Amino acid sequence: MTTSSDLTALTVAELADRIRTKQVSPVEVARAFIARAEKLEPKIGAFVTPTPELALEAAEIAEAEIAAGNYKGPMHGIPVGIKDIYATAGTRTTSGSKVYADHVPDRDSTAVALLKQAGAYSIGKTGTVEFAFDPTGRNAHYGMPHNPWGLDRMPGGSSAGSGAGTAAGFFPVSLGTDTGGSIRIPSALCGLTGMKPTFGLTSRFGVTPLSWSMDTVGPMARSAEDAAIALNVLAGYDADDPASVRAPQVDYTADLNGGVRGLRIGVPKEYIGDILDPEQDKAFRKALSDLTELGASVVEISIPELAWVPALAIAITGVEASTIYGELARTRRDELDPSVLRRVETAFFISGERYARALRARVLFTRRMNAAFASVDLIATPAVATPAPPQETERMTIGGVQTNVREALLRDTRIFNMSRMPAVAFPTGFSAGGLPLSMQLAAPAFQDALALRAAHAYQQATTWHQARAEI
Amino acid sequence: MPEFDPEAFASLAAAVGINADAEHLERLRAEVQATLARLLELDAIDVSDVPAEAAGLRHDGPGGAA
Numbered sequence: 001m002t003t004s005s006d007l008t009a010l011t012v013a014e015l016a017d018r019i020r021t022k023q024v025s026p027v028e029v030a031r032a033f034i035a036r037a038e039k040l041e042p043k044i045g046a047f048v049t050p051t052p053e054l055a056l057e058a059a060e061i062a063e064a065e066i067a068a069g070n071y072k073g074p075m076h077g078i079p080v081g082i083k084d085i086y087a088t089a090g091t092r093t094t095s096g097s098k099v100y101a102d103h104v105p106d107r108d109s110t111a112v113a114l115l116k117q118a119g120a121y122s123i124g125k126t127g128t129v130e131f132a133f134d135p136t137g138r139n140a141h142y143g144m145p146h147n148p149w150g151l152d153r154m155p156g157g158s159s160a161g162s163g164a165g166t167a168a169g170f171f172p173v174s175l176g177t178d179t180g181g182s183i184r185i186p187s188a189l190c191g192l193t194g195m196k197p198t199f200g201l202t203s204r205f206g207v208t209p210l211s212w213s214m215d216t217v218g219p220m221a222r223s224a225e226d227a228a229i230a231l232n233v234l235a236g237y238d239a240d241d242p243a244s245v246r247a248p249q250v251d252y253t254a255d256l257n258g259g260v261r262g263l264r265i266g267v268p269k270e271y272i273g274d275i276l277d278p279e280q281d282k283a284f285r286k287a288l289s290d291l292t293e294l295g296a297s298v299v300e301i302s303i304p305e306l307a308w309v310p311a312l313a314i315a316i317t318g319v320e321a322s323t324i325y326g327e328l329a330r331t332r333r334d335e336l337d338p339s340v341l342r343r344v345e346t347a348f349f350i351s352g353e354r355y356a357r358a359l360r361a362r363v364l365f366t367r368r369m370n371a372a373f374a375s376v377d378l379i380a381t382p383a384v385a386t387p388a389p390p391q392e393t394e395r396m397t398i399g400g401v402q403t404n405v406r407e408a409l410l411r412d413t414r415i416f417n418m419s420r421m422p423a424v425a426f427p428t429g430f431s432a433g434g435l436p437l438s439m440q441l442a443a444p445a446f447q448d449a450l451a452l453r454a455a456h457a458y459q460q461a462t463t464w465h466q467a468r469a470e471i
Numbered sequence: 472m473p474e475f476d477p478e479a480f481a482s483l484a485a486a487v488g489i490n491a492d493a494e495h496l497e498r499l500r501a502e503v504q505a506t507l508a509r510l511l512e513l514d515a516i517d518v519s520d521v522p523a524e525a526a527g528l529r530h531d532g533p534g535g536a537a
Contacts, residue, residue, distance in 0.1 A: 311512040334479040348487040349503045359526035360518035
């Protein structure tokens with residue numbers, strides 16, 4: 001007999017198996033997650049707008065469909081946490097902003113519509129940094145969610161509520177977005193598996209923008225297998241998104257058990273070790289050793305151009321964000337989060353020539369990354385430089401190096417936003433203080449399945465991703 | 472990189488539409504200063520091999536970007 005509390009510990013794959021074989025009903029699943037969220041939400045603060053009633057209604061519909069023999073697939077009857085920058089018809093979408101506190105879209109974003117078509121449903125809108133413009137998870141209007149692994153710790157952002165809520169067992173999978181690491185950073189800090197797909201593979205239609213040339217939609221889950229299941233639903237061409245790409249249709253779960261034997265994994269010798277917590281580094285090296293034992297070969301590679309990444313990201317993200325939010329910054333400045341406002345305003349001072357130069361340098365950088373992939377199948381780096389910092393952290397010392405907390409969180413993830421390649425972050429252990437450690441594996445553009453396959457192989461041989469926070 | 476004089480920065484900020492109090496302007500001045508210093512790194516990158524029109528949103532699809 002499966003109890004309610006057991007259900008919230010299951011992965012999407014495990015829940016789907018029980019739903020498909022009618023061992024549990026979608027309504028039982030919904031009730032279990034809703035009960036856990038209602039009990040623990042006061043400690044976590046993952047939601048901006050919880051929608052338990054709508055979730056139960058959707059679960060009842062899923063239950064009736066399945067009872068009638070219309071099982072749609074592994075997302076059918078699965079509750080999902082939706083980052084509050086995805087438009088949800090009839091449910092407010094604040095984008096983490098006071099300006100949009102009462103904004104109720106009349107149409108779903110494409111990602112939410114695809115999840116609904118697959119039989120999944122929203123259990124609530126999760127907390128985000130205002131306009132997704134910060135990696136810490138802070139939000140002056142709605143608060144910063146608490147990391148389930150240390151309630152005084154950052155959950156990471158900008159998909160902060162999706163990270164904290166998935167790790168807390170409020171839903172088994174969630175939607176995040178990733179412009180500089182906003183899926184992978186909270187996944188890393190909260191002990192999750194977060195997938196940033198290839199730019200253009202998933203539709204951003206109906207998602208509040210930050211950087212039109214790097215925003216990416218993707219899942220946050222408790223395993224690579226669950227991320228693959230969700231990506232199967234989310235991936236696909238959408239004429240409503242001008243950056244959407246007509247890529248071949250791929251079943252991201254089909255090759256999950258292909259293992260890593262024979263794969264070459266490159267580890268950059270520059271940049272990634274410049275700012276890196278010793279425990280994070282040790283777990284990363286151990287994970288590489290584990291992958292070697294599984295049959296992969298790990299080789300050092302040289303990409304000196306990684307040093308360009310912070311400046312490129314500052315110029316491109318800054319100018320694109322200020323293009324989108326500059327008018328709000330001028331006309332409704334008192335309603336914006338002061339730190340987000342300052343970041344938008346800072347970009348007013350970046351010249352058009354510098355922005356264009358950064359775009360051109362990004363092309364060179366992508367060429368260099370493509371060249372690196374000529375000799376390896378995957379590139380591995382730590383996902384973030386540090387375990388989850390205390391919530392109030394602004395500056396910190398990592399491995400003897402003084403740095404800004406934003407730089408510490410973003411420096412490794414945004415490599416692959418810049419190259420627009422897929423990257424999956426997943427847990428590799430715990431710090432002495434009990435905080436999750438994490439690495440990321442990146443693949444060439446549109447080889448998302450390969451990154452997920454390697455992460456899955458690692459998770460078949462380790463148990464870090466199965467650990468659950470005591471809250 | 473030369474430092475912005477606070478008064479000159481306030482004028483410049485006003486010119487781009489920022490009408491804020493002194494405390495906000497002082498924090499913004501520090502942030503702008505640090506950002507522009509960081510962006511000097513871009514000037515050292517030789518981008519002459521990439522035509523400006525090849526560097527937009529365009530994504531070449533499977534096989535990689537430009």
